[in-house]
Amino acid sequence: MTLVRPALMGLFAAACLTTGAAQAADGLTVYNQNCAMCHVPGLANAPKFGDKEAWTPRVKTGRDALLQAAIKGKGAMPPKGGNPKLSDDEIGAALDHMLVAVK
Numbered sequence: 001m002t003l004v005r006p007a008l009m010g011l012f013a014a015a016c017l018t019t020g021a022a023q024a025a026d027g028l029t030v031y032n033q034n035c036a037m038c039h040v041p042g043l044a045n046a047p048k049f050g051d052k053e054a055w056t057p058r059v060k061t062g063r064d065a066l067l068q069a070a071i072k073g074k075g076a077m078p079p080k081g082g083n084p085k086l087s088d089d090e091i092g093a094a095l096d097h098m099l100v101a102v103k
Contacts, residue, residue, distance in 0.1 A: 027097030030090045034081045039098065044076035055102040063099070067092055 038046040047054035073079035
């Protein structure tokens with residue numbers, strides 16, 4: 001069994017970041033940094049986080065429809081929640097975080 005020295009792990013991590021191999025942010029982080037400001041208080045008719053009644057008709061449209069709405073924007077919500085730097089996968093992770101709360 002070969003052990004990797006901590007110093008080498010640090011070099012590997014730095015190489016991953018500089019080559020773009022870093023993992024996408026998790027759904028909770030994306031949600032907290034981009035979505036919560038509207039989905040916690042329900043600004044501009046955004047369905048509140050965890051509000052099953054508000055989310056039910058949206059969930060019935062399917063995850064793909066919800067994802068496309070989040071990516072392209074809908075109503076008062078701008079595309080990608082106003083953060084064009086987010087990847088589609090990051091938007092999907094934030095959506096999944098919100099959907100788990102209403103199951």
